[in-house]
Amino acid sequence: MANTIRMLSTLGLMGAMRSLSSAFETASGIKVDADFAPTLALVKRLRAGEAADLVILTREGLDEMIGEGRVIAESAAGLARSFVGIAVRPGQAHPDITTAAALRTTLLAARSVAYSRLGASGVYFAQLLVRMGIAAEINAKATIVEQGFTAERLVSGEADLAVQQISELKQVQGIEVIGPIPLDLQTPAVFSAGRMANAAHAEAADRLLRYLASPEAIPVLRRSGLEP
Known part of the structure; x- marks a missing residue:
């Protein structure tokens, strides 16, 4: 063997x-x-x-x-x-992401949202933005991560919100996972x-x-x- x-x-x-x-x-x-x-x-x-x-x-x-x-x-x-979730910096107020309407408001209010281009979560999130009708607004200020952990962009201060599989968000020290995107909006x-x-x-x-x-x-x- x-x-x-x-x-x-x-x-x-x-x-x-x-x-x-x-x-x-x-x-x-x-x-x-x-x-x-x-x-x-x-x-x-x-x-x-x-x-x-x-x-x-x-x-x-x-x-x-x-x-x-x-x-x-x-x-x-x-x-x-695995479900897709959202994370913020420690001590940052946890915005409401419990409903589709609340998530939309939170995303539009963020200075920048970090998400991946190659990962399953990034492919899903890009499609979700289109479905929600806010793709142009979010992508104009997005921090796109080719591959790796999006939550690292919270630590560096480049983004206010990080989107990725919860299991991937948890790999980064010094961030807080708010929770999953509403389950009725995603397929695990x-x-x-x-x-x-x-x-x-x-x-x-x-x-x-x-x-x-x-x-x-x-x-x-x-x-x-x-x-x-």
Whole structure:
């Protein structure tokens, strides 16, 4: 069995996967070499030929990789759901985001809103702005993050509000998560894992995949802001 598994994971699961990978390494003696990036960036890298044993993507991204024969369909396992939320700087008043109308008012009042271009949350948020009829106003003052954590723009003072998966917002120290965008406005992102068809260490990858999808992983997922 391999001593090292190469895992590519979407950014939304970074906190949980770091904890779970560490526990897996201790129990199995198998090292996990993990790399984290937004799903769209990972899909692009996989299409360019980057090698991996295991991938964790949004369900849509994983389905694309299965359809292209890059991931084995039978190995696919749903791991967690994640909702998009909003964060502010510590001590900043928590604006109302509990209804669609309140969210609209809050977004329009913000000096700048940080959101990502490549992540699932950013794709969703850009579409939401169009649906709400405020895309031009918000994008004229938005702080666009190509990839990485949008809440870092709160710490730097570039933005008043940061929008991203709650599990990603929680990765940044020195910010406060207000809560999720109204649930009737969003469909949770589903993150799923699968073994690569050309995995160099298939047996070890399957072992890690079983662990990540096991009941043992549930408390870790919940602590990082995800729903199993």
